Amino acid sequence: xxxxxxxxxxxxxxxxxxxxxxxxxxxxxxxxxxxxxxxxxxxxxxxxxxxxxxxxxxxxxxxxxxxxxxxxxxxxxxx
Numbered sequence: 001x002x003x004x005x006x007x008x009x010x011x012x013x014x015x016x017x018x019x020x021x022x023x024x025x026x027x028x029x030x031x032x033x034x035x036x037x038x039x040x041x042x043x044x045x046x047x048x049x050x051x052x053x054x055x056x057x058x059x060x061x062x063x064x065x066x067x068x069x070x071x072x073x074x075x076x077x078x079x
Contacts, residue, residue, distance in 0.1 A: 006048065010041035 017037035024030040 006044045010044040011038040013037045 013036070017034040020030050020037070021034050
């Protein structure tokens with residue numbers, strides 16, 4: 001649900017940026033507002049991808065740690 005909200009926000013920002021340019025024409029202020037609104041989707045995509053990569057790294061680290069712990073606790077493998 002949280003991710004869907006982020007994507008909805010990004011799509012809404014794109015729509016509003018397009019509307020601002022359509023409604024007020026191309027002026028320095030409208031371009032500034034549109035660029036500000038368009039930075040939201042870029043941030044959402046970057047944040048989503050970085051969270052996905054971090055989650056994968058966390059899963060790999062936990063798996064590696066668990067396998068190491070199991071290998072050490074096997075009978076006959078005592079140091």
